[in-house]
Amino acid sequence: MKxxxxxxxxxxxxxPWTQQxxxxxxxxxxxxxxxxxxxxxxxxxxxxxxxTLRQWLxxxxxKTRISRLLWIVGNHDLTNPTTGKQVYRxxxxxxxxxxxxxxxxxxxVEDGIEIMGYxxxxxxxxxxxxxxxxxxxxxxxxxxxxxxxxxxxxxxASWVPHMSEEAEVIPKTFATMFQCERVFLGHIHQRLEDxxxxxxxxxxxxxxxxxxxxxxxxxxxxxxxxxxxxxxEGRVFQEKEVFVFYDQVEDREEKPFxxxxxxxxxxxxxxxxxxxxxxxxxxxxxxxxxxxxITFDEEGLFLSSVLxxxxxxxxxxxxxxxxxxxxxxxxxxxxxxxxxxxxxxxxQQGGRG
Ligand SMILES: [Mn+2]
Numbered sequence: 001m002k003x004x005x006x007x008x009x010x011x012x013x014x015x016p017w018t019q020q021x022x023x024x025x026x027x028x029x030x031x032x033x034x035x036x037x038x039x040x041x042x043x044x045x046x047x048x049x050x051x052t053l054r055q056w057l058x059x060x061x062x063k064t065r066i067s068r069l070l071w072i073v074g075n076h077d078l079t080n081p082t083t084g085k086q087v088y089r090x091x092x093x094x095x096x097x098x099x100x101x102x103x104x105x106x107x108x109v110e111d112g113i114e115i116m117g118y119x120x121x122x123x124x125x126x127x128x129x130x131x132x133x134x135x136x137x138x139x140x141x142x143x144x145x146x147x148x149x150x151x152x153x154x155x156x157a158s159w160v161p162h163m164s165e166e167a168e169v170i171p172k173t174f175a176t177m178f179q180c181e182r183v184f185l186g187h188i189h190q191r192l193e194d195x196x197x198x199x200x201x202x203x204x205x206x207x208x209x210x211x212x213x214x215x216x217x218x219x220x221x222x223x224x225x226x227x228x229x230x231x232x233e234g235r236v237f238q239e240k241e242v243f244v245f246y247d248q249v250e251d252r253e254e255k256p257f258x259x260x261x262x263x264x265x266x267x268x269x270x271x272x273x274x275x276x277x278x279x280x281x282x283x284x285x286x287x288x289x290x291x292x293x294i295t296f297d298e299e300g301l302f303l304s305s306v307l308x309x310x311x312x313x314x315x316x317x318x319x320x321x322x323x324x325x326x327x328x329x330x331x332x333x334x335x336x337x338x339x340x341x342x343x344x345x346x347x348q349q350g351g352r353g
Contacts, residue, residue: 001112004029005151005226006216007040007186008202010076013052017233017292018045021204022057024233025216026064034218035067036110040186040200041074041120041153048080051088058096071095072102072117074153074186079122104131107141113221114144116178118152120187121168134170134177141178147221149182150175156185156197181224184217191228198226204234205262208295211237235260235292243340244269244280244301250340251284261291268300269343270307277301302347316342 006025011018022043029037043057044050050057061069075081078090091103102117121132130136155169168187175183175196183197189210191201204214214234219226238257242265243250257263265284271277277298285294307313320342324335 001036001110001221002032002034003113003115003219003221004032004034004037004216005040005184005200005219006037006203007153007184007200008042008074008189008206009039009204010042010045010202010206011049011053012045013049015045017235018204019053019056021231021233023060025203025231026060026066028229028231029066030064032218033065035065037061037066037069038115038117038151038184039069039071040151040184041072042076042186043071043074044077046076046080046082047078047086047088047090050077050090051093054093054095058094058099061098062096067098069099070102070108070115070117070151071099072151072153072186073119075120075122078120105137105140109145112146114146114148116141116148116150116180118150118154118170120153134174138177144179147224148178148180149184149219150178150180151184151186153186155188156194158194159188159192182219182226184219202234203231205237208264209237209239211239232258232260235262237262237264239264239266241266241268242284243344244271245339245343246270246272246304247276247279249280249283250336251287257288257291259290259292262293262295263288263291264295264297266297266300268347269340270302270304270347272304274303300347307346313346316346 009018009022011022044053073090080086090101095101102119104119106117108115108117123129123132152170156172157169158172174180181196185197185199188199189202189206190199191212192199198217200217202210202214203216213228213230213236215229215231217226217228236258238261240263244267267280271280281296288294320335320339324332327335
C-alpha cells in the first residue's frame with residue numbers, strides 16, 4: 001500500500017492559489033491510485049480558514065477516488081495566530097465523510113500498517129496535557145502487530161535544545177517508545193532526516209526564505225521507503241539582490257524564472273525620493289510579469305537627502321563622475337562596479353547617519 005503524506009499547506013481563503021496547491025496534490029495522488037492521504041498538520045493557515053473552506057475541503061476530497069484522509073491537526077488548524085481569538089472549534093466542524101480529524105493522539109490500523117497520529121498539543125488543562133504525554137500514552141498504544149509509523153505536528157526534542165520534552169516537541173526516544181519504524185513530522189517548514197525521523201517540509205512557500213522544492217512524500221508500506229514528489233504549484237522562493245543608483249537599476253543575470261516563482265528583491269543603494277523608489281519597483285514588476293508574486297525588501301535603499309551632505313560622499317561622487325566620463329567605453333562597467341562597491345560599503349558603514 002502507498003500513503004501520500006503532506007503537511008503545512010497553510011491553505012488560506014484569501015490566497016486562492018493555495019487552494020490550487022491542494023487540488024493539484026489531490027489530482028496527483030489520484031493519478032497514482034493512492035487511496036490514503038495523511039496530512040501532518042497546518043492544512044489551513046488558521047481556524048477561520050478551516051471554517052470558511054470546510055465545504056470546499058469536503059468537496060475536494062469527495063469528488064476523488066481517494067478513500068480516506070487522516071488529518072493530524074497543527075497549531076494553525078486550531079487557532080487564529082494573527083488575532084489570537086477563536087470563535088469556532090475545529091472539533092465542531094464537518095469536513096465530509098472521508099476526512100477524519102485527529103485532535104488527540106490516536107491509532108489507525110490499516111491493512112499491513114499501523115498509523116499513529118500525534119497532533120499539535122494545544123493543551124489548556126492538566127488532563128489535556130496528560131493526553132499528550134508520551135509516557136502516559138504508552139498504555140494506550142501497546143506493541144504493534146504489524147509495521148507502525150507515526151505522523152505528528154511537533155518538533156523533535158534534539159532539534160530544539162533546552163525545550164521541555166512534552167511541549168510542542170516529542171522526545172528523541174518517541175520512535176523507540178512506540179516502536180515506530182518511521183516518524184513523519186509536520187510543523188518544521190524544512191525537509192530533514194534524522195534516523196527514522198523525517199520532516200515533511202511545507203507543501204508550499206509559506207513565508208519569505210522557504211527556498212527549495214515544495215511537495216509531498218509517498219510512503220510505500222511494503223518496501224518501507226518514501227520518495228519526495230515536487231508540487232510546482234507550491235511555488236519556489238527566489239531572492240535577487242538588485243543595486244539601485246537613482247534611476248539606474250543594475251539587475252544582472254537574466255535567467256528566466258518559472259511562472260510558479262515568488263520573486264523577492266533585496267533592493268540596495270540610493271534613490272532621490274519615494275517616487276523614484278516606486279518607479280524602480282514598477283520597472284521590476286514589468287520586467288518579470290510571468291512570475292507568480294513579487295515582493296521587495298527596501299531596508300538597504302536610502303534617500304539621497306540622507307547622504308548628500310556627507311563629505312566623504314561628496315568627495316567620492318565628484319571624483320568618480322570625472323573618472324567615469326573620461327574612461328573608455330570598455331572600462332565603464334568597472335567604474336560602475338567601483339561605485340556600487342563604494343555605495344554598498346558606505347551604507348553598511350553607517351554613512352547614512
Ligand atoms: Mn506550519
